[in-house]
Amino acid sequence: MATETAPAALTESEKIFVEKVAQYYYENDGMPHERGRVVGYMMICDPAAQTADEISLMLGVERAAIDRIVDQLTPENDPVSVFERTGALSENYTLRLRENSWAPKVRGIFSEFPDFHRIAATGLRALRAEGASDERLRRLANMERFLGFVSSEMPAILERYEKNRSSRNA
Structure with a gap:
């Protein structure tokens, strides 16, 4: 108190x-x-x-x-x-x-990245199909790659953190 x-x-x-x-x-x-x-x-x-x-x-x-x-x-x-x-x-x-609130907060923030990645990937496919300029495709492709990478890597990073934290508390 x-x-x-x-x-x-x-x-x-x-x-x-x-x-x-x-x-x-x-x-x-x-x-x-x-x-x-x-x-x-x-x-x-x-x-x-x-x-x-x-x-x-x-x-x-x-x-x-x-x-x-x-x-x-x-x-x-x-x-x-x-x-x-x-x-x-x-x-x-x-x-x-x-x-111990930071990890769940970060997990919550990054849990939304796969959805945003799917939106970016869908948009990229649509722009390619419409014959968008290379510049527009490049901007969206860079973002889509980043979101895809973070979406695939962050769960493993957070899992390693939790295992490390658990072993220190044991």
Whole structure:
């Protein structure tokens, strides 16, 4: 459960870590820095569950901004959400990073690739049949090859990860 007293400030190395996570998400996903900071902070905070007020205080971000970010990080219909919120946004709810949640989240994202690959392959066949230009075919063929490769390789990668994780926990 979240602490009752005000948490200590982040150390310099913790601040650097949180900023690097924020920058990573900004550069790779276009995620606003404040949202990335919440992700980074929740990865290292102690205790693991933090109230909205504690997060706001630790990151120096207004509570209303924290509420918007947490609402985005805890979608109602996401069965593999990385974060878990206890309580309503109108309260001093608690946020927790779910342990071992990254693999299911990645698995969920990549589970959609085979469908997208099939769509790309169908589109490629249709464009070829219509005599589309080489440039159009090349663009779609590159995407179709990538999606096909990821679709075929990702299940094995995730399976190896799960076996590795299981053997470390044994």
